Amino acid sequence: MSAVPIEIDASALPPLGMAPADFLRDYWQKRPLLIRNAFPGFESPITPEDLAGLACEDGVLARLVAHERGDGSGSRDRWLLRSGPFPETLFPTLPDHDWTLLVQDVDKWDADVAALLPAFDFLPRWRVDDIMVSFAAPGGSVGAHVDQYDVFLLQARGRRRWLIDDRPDPPLQFRPDTELKLLQRFDATHEWLLGPGDMLYLPPGVPHHGIGEDACLTFSVGMRAPSAAELMGDWVDSMIADADDGLRYRDPDLAPPADPFEIDAAAMARVIEALNLLRMNDPDRLGDWFGRFITLYRAGGQAAAGGDARSRIEVEWDLQQGGTLHRHPFTRMAWRRARRGARLYVAGQEHPLPVRDASRIAAAATVDARLYAALGDEGRDLLFALLGQGHYQLLTADDAAAGDGDG
Structure with missing residues (x-):
């Protein structure tokens, strides 16, 4: 079997340059793909000024990452993180380089951004988390890092340089000197400059580093990928809430123990039997739990009843x-x-x-x-x-x- 390409031009078949089934077979959760002209002639539906205004609103999840570079005299570079909402007076005071504004859930606040989502209907919609939009001043970045979910990085305005490490076992140790989870070591195997309409797909676990070549906007279409611990925690909570208090550890077959202080194999077998009484082996119960969980998972806001109700x-x-x-x-x-x-x-x-x-x-x-x-x-x-x-x-x-x- 020949190796699949890591770069493709999608002009003839946007947004993937191939049939969705081929993409899911060869790339999804397997390997990165740079897609030139995923959205040919793309024009951003929002401006940097729109994004800055949104970052000032209550209820909007926004972050500002600034990079202070070392001066070469032994001082180390610093990464600074601030969380919104931000005062409107902040942005005119920022330098013209080395900072990035990131705003989550922009698809929930802007219908034109949300209009991009049907282009990703080759994936289950419940797997899509949000469209995060980032503005980077020239040189702006959030540092080399790794995500534990799939992401499509669509260049919306300006140019951003992307570097990735596509090796099988890249180093993943984090820097201890910043609250951002930045990699201590990052060695790029590929480097690309993306312009409007280009898109980079990254599966989970691929180290990457994006740097604004000029003032630019990037749309990040991220997936929902709950960890096994999150799934287990919610599942156990649901089982406990629904459990019958009459379901208990039982030992009607108890025999005199050889050692009254020993937890023997027979006791452990009864523990397993008691736990199995709570096992969610009913597909409907399990499906109902997961449906409730995934439609709440990572929700950035919630609906509330309004005032005067109409009949x-x-x-x-x-x-x-x-x-x-x-x-x-x-x-x-x-x-x-x-x-x-x-x-x-x-x-x-x-x-x-x-x-x-x-x-x-x-x-x-x-x-x-x-x-x-x-x-x-x-x-x-x-x-x-x-x-x-x-x-x-x-x-x-x-x-x-x-x-x-x-x-």
């Missing part, structure tokens, strides 16, 4: 007159087939539904009259309940017209 008759009338239900940007949804019908998972809650309703609601960021009418009674009942909980906002036709006028 269902009013809501349905507004939909018929051109209104739409818009899902809260931080409300994650996923669905799965169950023993009977399906389950829709909404921000950590499960809802039984017919398969058709569950799949349609999960896929739709907005619900108009046509989609609402296509749902069954159970799907419509749930939508109205979710609207009352703040997972949707109703925008009437007048609201939409006023918004267009503001633009």
Whole structure:
């Protein structure tokens, strides 16, 4: 079998330059890939000024990383980290080099950034965490580091130089002199300069270092990859919460012990038997737990019920007159087939539904009259309940017209 290339031009078949099945077979969680022209002619939907303004808002997760280089006289370089929100007066005072602004969940705050997500529908949507946007002044960086999740790094504006270490067992020791998890040693095997529309895919565990060649914006489409410890912790918590207190260690077959102080093999067999009583070997129970977990995992915000609630008759009338239900940007949804019908998972809650309703609601960021009418009674009942909980906002036709006028 011939080696697959590490660089490809996707002009003829964006965004991967190949069929999704080929990418998943040859690259996904296996090896890096530089994709030239993944988004040909790409123009960033936001500006550096937009990003700075967002970083000043309450509730937005933003960080500022500055690099103070050593002066060559024995002083070591320093990496400084600040967390937002930031005062608007900060940015005009920053130097013209060696700093980076990073803002998480920009897809939740900006609909034009969120419009990029369908390009990644070759992956399960519940695997996608967020689109982080970073602005780097010339020379700006966050240092050489390694991530434990897959990431697509789309160059949106300006140029960024990327260096990676693609060796099988790279050194992964961290520097002890900074709160950032930076690598003590980084030896690049590949180096590329990316311009707008170019994209770098990195599987977990690949050391990399991105440096702003000039003032630039990079969109990082990151995946959700809970650790085994996170999965186990939540799973055990769920089992404990649902456990019957009557399920206990039992020893009706107890025989006189050879040594009353010994925990013998028979006792350990009974311990295993007691633990097995709590084992989640029911696919529906296990699926419900995971659906609740993954639609809450790493959530950067949550929906809340609004003020004056409209009656269902009013809501349905507004939909018929051109209104739409818009899902809260931080409300994650996923669905799965169950023993009977399906389950829709909404921000950590499960809802039984017919398969058709569950799949349609999960896929739709907005619900108009046509989609609402296509749902069954159970799907419509749930939508109205979710609207009352703040997972949707109703925008009437007048609201939409006023918004267009503001633009």
